[in-house]
Amino acid sequence: MEGMGKMTDLDFYRGKRVLLTGHTGFKGAWLSRILTGAGAELTGYSLEAPTDPALFDVLDLKDRMRSVTGDVRDFDHLLAVFQETEPEIVLHLAAQPIVRTSYEIPRETFDINVMGTVNLLEAVRRTPSVKSVVNVTTDKVYLNREQREGYVEDDMLDGYDPYSNSKSCSDLVTHSYRNSFFNGVGPAVSTARAGNVIGGGDFARDRIIPDCVRAASKGEPIIIRNPDSVRPFQHVLEPLAAYLTIAEKTYCDKSLEGAYNVGPDERDVATAGRIADMFCRAWGDGARWENHSDGGPHEAGLLTLNSGKIRRVMGVTPVWDIEEAVRRTVEWSKVYFGGGDVLACTDRQIREFFQAMH
Numbered sequence: 001m002e003g004m005g006k007m008t009d010l011d012f013y014r015g016k017r018v019l020l021t022g023h024t025g026f027k028g029a030w031l032s033r034i035l036t037g038a039g040a041e042l043t044g045y046s047l048e049a050p051t052d053p054a055l056f057d058v059l060d061l062k063d064r065m066r067s068v069t070g071d072v073r074d075f076d077h078l079l080a081v082f083q084e085t086e087p088e089i090v091l092h093l094a095a096q097p098i099v100r101t102s103y104e105i106p107r108e109t110f111d112i113n114v115m116g117t118v119n120l121l122e123a124v125r126r127t128p129s130v131k132s133v134v135n136v137t138t139d140k141v142y143l144n145r146e147q148r149e150g151y152v153e154d155d156m157l158d159g160y161d162p163y164s165n166s167k168s169c170s171d172l173v174t175h176s177y178r179n180s181f182f183n184g185v186g187p188a189v190s191t192a193r194a195g196n197v198i199g200g201g202d203f204a205r206d207r208i209i210p211d212c213v214r215a216a217s218k219g220e221p222i223i224i225r226n227p228d229s230v231r232p233f234q235h236v237l238e239p240l241a242a243y244l245t246i247a248e249k250t251y252c253d254k255s256l257e258g259a260y261n262v263g264p265d266e267r268d269v270a271t272a273g274r275i276a277d278m279f280c281r282a283w284g285d286g287a288r289w290e291n292h293s294d295g296g297p298h299e300a301g302l303l304t305l306n307s308g309k310i311r312r313v314m315g316v317t318p319v320w321d322i323e324e325a326v327r328r329t330v331e332w333s334k335v336y337f338g339g340g341d342v343l344a345c346t347d348r349q350i351r352e353f354f355q356a357m358h
Contacts, residue, residue: 010038010354012248017041017129019085021072021120022093023065024048026202027136029055031091031240034350036064043085045070045078046094055201058336059343072116079123086129089247090187092120093136095167100206102163113166114173121177121189130187132251134243137171139195139232139263139305140164150266150306153193153259171259178257188250188257194239195232195263195305198275198325200332200346202236208272209326212279212289213333222280222289227273232263232305234318235325237353242316249314256313263305268322278323282330319356 018035022028023044035042042065049056061067066085070077072094095113096102102109117135124130142151143158157172159165171191178189198209205211208224215222242262250257263269270278276289310316320328328349335345 010034010244013244014039015041016089017043017085017087018089018091019043019045019082019087020091020093021045021116022095023061023067024054024056025050025093025097026055026199026204027197027236027240028093029059029061029201030199030236030346030350031093031243032056032061032065033059033346034240034244036061037347037350042066043081043087044068045072045081047071051203053203055203058201059346072119073111075119075122078119079126082123082127082130086127088129088131089251090120090124090130090133091136091243091247092117092134094120095136096163098204098206099140099161099163102161102166106162109162110166110169113163114169117170117173121174121181124187124189125177125181132247133187133189134247134250135170135174135189135191136239136243137167137191137193138164139193139261139303141168141171141193142303144303148304150263150304151261152306153261153309175259188254190246190250190257191259192239192243192246193259193261193305194242195234195303197236197239198233198329199236200329200336200349201342208275209279209329212276212283212287213329216279216283216285216287217333217337219285222276222287223292224272224276224289225293227271227276227289227291229272230269231272231303232269233275233322233325234264234268235320235328235353237350238262238264238318238320238325241319241354241357242310242314245314245316246310260310260314261305261307262310262316263307264318264322266304268318268325269304270322275322275326278326279330282327283334319353
């Protein structure tokens, strides 16, 4: 396995034809590196990288896989890629993923997140080679009652803001296609609802850790908008390992298809202020944060998941606690800003994570 050493957990993917949408995004780039390292025949389908810089470019992934520039709203192009590559496994990450952006471009957010999912599943329906599909949605799909108890997979879906609601719709579209077209036949079709992720190489705006990294790297105070908001933070490798596990297990046993929450242990559900404290300790060099509540658009204040189902059915349990996740993010960021070998750092973190799974 190039650059990483052997990871037996990923042997299933060696030689498998995988189509990954959204491969140029933050999570998509990490997942692309995992799959190329595992020996998968990987095709990515996505718009150009959404940030500058972008992790996809930093890791030089374009030359390590088949990268197709495309829009999930373009059904004819998407279907042509499906028919040409004949994927066995489809991982759908393409989305407009930012809550605040969804208030600025609600129509586009729904178009990408809802009709993009329809287009993807329609392409799956017309591609007999597909055996397993995972549509990645979000923990924000649930009707949020600001309750302390974690939401379970059967709770009502009704996201508040345009992003969250579009993902609720995407989840329901997946459920409809599974019942209407894949009930007992065809590929296993699942959704994965993950919480907030952190990790090296996230250059997006309006996300707590990228904002921390940008400020700390310049020696500026970190601005936190909602320090009391509670989120199920986890390292990006946690949900990616879960997606791969869901795809593998349902590929082998269609009866396991369905919706799965992917979240951290209860003790790792943290406020934004606590995350900022952890970051400042890990970064050092006098890093500090300030509370600047800006009265921006509505975002959920309290949101937690019950991830008992995926632990019980799939055997997926968290590997790195929140302190370790923050430490790994700072480690990667300091390598990047120090001009170090980020590919080697990325591969080492992937290798150590998957080794720690056992």
